[in-house]
């Protein structure tokens with residue numbers, strides 16, 4: 001590198017797309033034909049060329065109350081003016097306590113202690129560390145293995161990458177965490193294509209956990225982590241009875257069950273959490289995204305009372321968990337989180353999602369029969385349309401549909417050859433019709 005950059009015109013230095021190394025993006029492809037968003041309100045983005053884009057994905061599964069909601073923006077602004085930052089190691093501030101206490105009232109069972117982080121990835125790595133520390137505190141320090149699942153996405157930290165089940169997310173990054181095994185994924189088009197809600201077939205896939213337990217010995221296994229509904233890899237909905245069976249097997253062997261609810265949390269399935277929807281009590285839960293309506297980055301781990309209590313031992317002057325981030329419980333994020341939870345409650349948005357779900361289901365399943373559509377699936381206010389991959393060119397068909405939808409004024413997500421849909425929970429019926437109409441026309445127009 002040259003020691004000092006020569007003086008350049010400001011425009012030349014800043015008015016280009018080159019310097020930002022964009023995440024999970026084909027940088028060269030994108031920069032050749034960029035899609036730039038410059039504003040957002042409620043259900044719509046505005047693109048740089050001034051078009052209104054209907055948000056079919058709540059940003060990236062996170063803006064559950066819709067964009068730029070005034071109470072959230074006002075709460076952030078007020079907090080920024082009152083106290084921008086407060087240390088949270090050996091210091092506290094009201095927002096952190098208030099948000100954690102508020103969450104405890106919403107969470108199922110005794111899942112009532114919150115450890116704040118800044119993203120879903122940090123939440124997952126934190127939950128895995130808490131699992132290890134918990135077993136160690138109870139004298140079971142041999143429990144160090146984790147069981148994840150194929151096609152799982154648990155973020156991009158070394159822990160989340162290890163328990164995740166996406167080859168492409170792992171292969172550039174070495175050997176990763178040792179002692180991790182994976183359950184098979186539950187996606188089974190041969191038996192379950194075009195299911196509405198939870199598919200009928202596949203509960204027996206949970207029994208493979210018994211085999212992994214026998215292989216590794218239960219005394220070596222700390223936790224099983226699953227997304228109740230896998231989001232990123234294309235909306236994989238758990239077969240009937242599957243999550244219940246995982247819970248039973250974990251209980252039988254003293255293994256913690258962690259639900260990664262980064263996507264399913266905060267109303268996506270028509271209940272506060274997937275744990276409520278499926279009536280299953282996980283031992284820990286990881287969340288992010290909808291916690292603050294994505295207005296300020298924040299994630300969290302929720303732990304059951306027994307986990308917290310097991311670590312509140314030893315000399316009282318000692319730190320119980322040697323873990324945390326500068327921005328854990330950031331004051332702006334706490335303000336955004338409290339305003340977001342108020343908005344969810346005032347507008348009844350989780351119930352609204354439940355009420356809209358049958359309409360949503362009928363609307364998305366109306367795309368059955370369109371060219372290349374090999375599956376449609378849905379639960380709550382989430383759905384996926386799976387397309388037949390082009391021979392020798394996997395992922396290109398869904399990508400073309402994404403681009404086509406964007407040009408027609410609709411934001412969707414493409415993952416593999418799957419189009420994923422997860423609109424903000426404020427979506428109206430006419431907007432659902434519009435999502436399905438634009439997507440259907442685009443699929444028809446995409447060879």
Ligand code: PXG
Pocket residue numbers: 060061118119120121122124153154155156227231232233260261262263288289413415
């Ligand atoms: N767990 C789950 C279940 C997730 O979905 C993470 C952890 C990681 O969260 P952070 O905040 O570190 O990104 C996620 C993130 C998509 C998409 O379109 C999904 C995610 C992120 C970006 C895009 O599928 N999920």
